[in-house]
Amino acid sequence: QGRDRKLNACCRLDWRSRGICCRDAGVLLRENLKTLRHTILRVGEDAVFEKVWTKSSRSPIAYGYGRIYFENYRCCYTSLQARPRLLYELPKRARSEKIEDVLICTCPLVKAHLHEAPDESSLLALTADNWLYRLCQDTGGQLQRVCLSAQHKFRSVDATPSYACFYCMFPQGN
Structure with missing residues (x-):
């Protein structure tokens, strides 16, 4: 029940500020990206993104x-x-x-x-x-x-x- 429930961005940020987050780097990165998605884009998990521009470089961007x-x-x-x-x-x-x-x-x-x-x-x-x-x-x-x-x-x-x-x-x- 607890893991399947979707949390809004405020709850995610509150948990993070209190230190309630995973110690695994991969899970932490995934949770950070979910927070970013919910905070900025305000869309659900089924969001579809459109490619608007691409550019590549041989050196770091x-x-x-x-x-x-x-x-x-x-x-x-x-x-x-x-x-x-x-x-x-x-x-x-x-x-x-x-x-x-x-x-x-x-x-x-x-x-x-x-x-x-x-x-x-x-x-x-x-x-x-x-x-x-x-x-x-x-x-x-x-x-x-x-x-x-x-x-x-x-x-x-x-x-x-x-x-x-x-x-x-x-x-x-x-």
């Missing part, structure tokens, strides 16, 4: 601030409409110039005590040849670029939680 990034941030689509729309596609680069890591920066860089720059969101892109590019998040246009080092190979770009400091990291031993 990233999402942030209403944008979907493909091909190592080279292609950007907006996800704010019913069907994603291409915002920009950067030209293909040589393997030595490919983007290694990206940090989406939504705070104005002037307030972060960096170079005087327009107050727009941007991508800080680290390339394989140790260049750090600041790209416009809406157009993909280059705003600034800096060569980091010819001696060290940087692998990732990150920021402190307050965005007071940006830093690039390289593996130990370099």
Whole structure:
């Protein structure tokens, strides 16, 4: 009787907040998806979904601030409409110039005590040849670029939680 009864999303969230949930990762994932379905879609188990758009990528697909990034941030689509729309596609680069890591920066860089720059969101892109590019998040246009080092190979770009400091990291031993 208890297992067959359908719970609404409020009950599911209440149980979860009180720690009444399964310890099995698969069951927990299934319950989370049921909660999401009931909360957002408000449909039953017999819901039918319609495919509206597909896109594939050889590299991991990233999402942030209403944008979907493909091909190592080279292609950007907006996800704010019913069907994603291409915002920009950067030209293909040589393997030595490919983007290694990206940090989406939504705070104005002037307030972060960096170079005087327009107050727009941007991508800080680290390339394989140790260049750090600041790209416009809406157009993909280059705003600034800096060569980091010819001696060290940087692998990732990150920021402190307050965005007071940006830093690039390289593996130990370099």
